[in-house]
Amino acid sequence: MKIKHITLKVKTLDEMAADFKRTWKAGKGKSVREAAETICFDSVEDMQKFLSPERIRLLRMVHERTPKSIYELAKLLGRDRKNVTEDIKMLEAVGLIERKAAKSGKEKVELVVDYDRIQMDIAV
Numbered sequence: 001m002k003i004k005h006i007t008l009k010v011k012t013l014d015e016m017a018a019d020f021k022r023t024w025k026a027g028k029g030k031s032v033r034e035a036a037e038t039i040c041f042d043s044v045e046d047m048q049k050f051l052s053p054e055r056i057r058l059l060r061m062v063h064e065r066t067p068k069s070i071y072e073l074a075k076l077l078g079r080d081r082k083n084v085t086e087d088i089k090m091l092e093a094v095g096l097i098e099r100k101a102a103k104s105g106k107e108k109v110e111l112v113v114d115y116d117r118i119q120m121d122i123a124v
Helices: 013-027 044-050 053-065 070-077 081-093
Strands: 003-010 038-041 098-100 110-112 117-123
Touching: 003 044, 038 044, 053 070, 053 081, 070 081, 081 098
Parallel strands: 003 038, 003 117
Antiparallel strands: 098 110
């Protein structure tokens, strides 16, 4: 079973900027060990909005049913295609879903959730 490890953190913008500066300085002239995937939020409320039940349901549907298009996924979910597209963009931006070129010539894109579980560490 493949597990995606993600750390969720609640930080202020100043704290995020300080972390970035520290990492930048540490990496000058040498390689910096790749950090674990981390998603930072301004508040716990923002974190809860991001990981909404609809987005979790979307991830499950892509993993289990492997729809061949966003239109097909929206139909399976019983949701508006535009809203599903926006959710996919957000999940893709943080690496929870991927768009790959479809194997068949007919489809433009294939949605991929390449793990069985998401393990989250919440740091506050």
